[in-house]
Amino acid sequence: SAVISQKPSRDICQRGTSLTIQCQVDSQVTMMFWYRQQPGQSLTLIATANQGSEATYESGFVIDKFPISRPNLTFSTLTVSNMSPEDSSIYLCSVAPGTLRLQETQYFGPGTRLLVL
């Protein structure tokens, strides 16, 4: 398993500003994922972040809005840019410790609760 921490745990932001969320893992992991969970909804994958390469974004998510960094095998950041109230969500970091074989369990961080006013 992996122990994942996220900062901040929650924040209230004004529209038009940006927030950077940090994800730290206690061990080296190959793949890191960022998810969004809008209020009362399920989890939606924003992007997959591999160390040493550009993040791969899912349909509906763009790099200008959600830039991601992955400087090493234990750390990643997600920035939510030019925020609007529709960005109010829980943002979750997730990791797959191994090589993401079919049965590989993904572990999740505690999430960052974002409210945009």
Next chain:
Amino acid sequence: AQKITQTQPGMFVQEKEAVTLDCTYDTSDPSYGLFWYKQPSSGEMIFLIYQGSYDQQNATEGRYSLNFQKARKSANLVISASQLGDSAMYFCAMREGYQGGSEKLVFGKGTKLTVNP
């Protein structure tokens, strides 16, 4: 079409009784994995149990078991001897094999379980 369908928005169960949470899935890939996660009100995602498409036996983990019916494409979670601490959102998720090149977990909309004393 939805990949994962959870038809029960909410379920209620009496403490110490068993409860079944439904999950059906849609895939044409012969290789896939099915996961169940628990999300308490605090927001973290807790991995519960995994079932692979080629597994011959239903998965079990303590009080959790998975009723896997491959022909029906269902993977229902059974929680035995419910406890008050089981009250949470429960998400079913699937990872398909590599025929389609997908490595991501796709989540259902979730079921909110309430355990009554």
